Amino acid sequence: MSRLASPAPRQRTLAAVSIMAVLVLGGAGFWFLHGAKGGPMTASADGQASATKDDGGVGILLDLAKTAVGEKRLVAPAGSNAYEFYLSVLQLDPSNKAALDELHEAFPSASADVERAINNNELDEAQRELSLLREFDSTNYILSLLGGKLDAQRQIMVRQDEARAEVIQSQQSAASGATP
Template identity: 70%
Template sequence: MSRSASFAPRQRVLVVVSLVALVAVGAGAYFWSKGSMPGITGSGVASASSAGGKDDNGVGILLDLAKTAVTEKRLVAPAGSNAYEFYLSVLQLDPQNKIAQDQLHESFEVASADVERAINDNNLDEAQRELSLLREFDKTNYILSLLGGKLDAQRQIQIHQDEARAAAMQAQQQSAGNGSMM
């Protein structure tokens, strides 16, 4: 699991960079088809300040994507298109980004409730993914420890239920097999 966990940040960066490239290509194609490109100077190069003051390294695009995700209440789900992943990607590019840090702190309580809802709905794999995402932001939060314990307990309950169903099915098959021999 630690090996796959080490790939998660790299995969997220790859997804984000792909999204940024896709948005840039799409916007370029759109403006090209309209015959005008805003922010283009006489030499054909747009400066960062003329493009609304956003960074050319993708931070501005990621912050916009995150803001949209928050508005659409996609804090930790779906995978690859949620506010937490976008904000964490911003922090990978700019570790001191105050906007991303503040938004992650502000949305933590609601995001934790989303994880608990996934656990209660017995969607344990999704809950594990979401919990890992929150832990990537704040490893020491006691709420995440409690949610981790609840997730583990729910997994144990599910294992016991599955074992009980398997035993009942096996007993039913054995009684059916004994009944046909008589």
């Protein structure tokens, strides 16, 4: 599946832009309510403190990611999981050590979640999760193995569907042959 066809990067970008827009609006509102009363010096000090506090949304995304890790939402649900938050941090700051370290640390548990989705025949969800992990590390052999397992499970599902269709078709032809 190509990266252009995947909706996940667009969703993360949209989420990051939305968060940044909320931060800007919130900062403007804060300045309007509190900064204007204290004069230009207060507004300037508040703006500097705000800029170092959130780093353009990176701090908020890191907090959201840590919360998601604590709640065991490593790769699911879509749009609200640790991997998507950490990957959004890396879009804003590609060398963010905290995000890189957490992605590496969460990888074994996240890949186990993908395997669990495959075993539960949640194949579309497993594909989405696997694509998310591949965005972080496309060369990992574990992801290659999971991709092979997912493909095999899809083939099994196709064969089972074909067998069911054949049974239904034979029942319909037997019923139409028995009716004069």
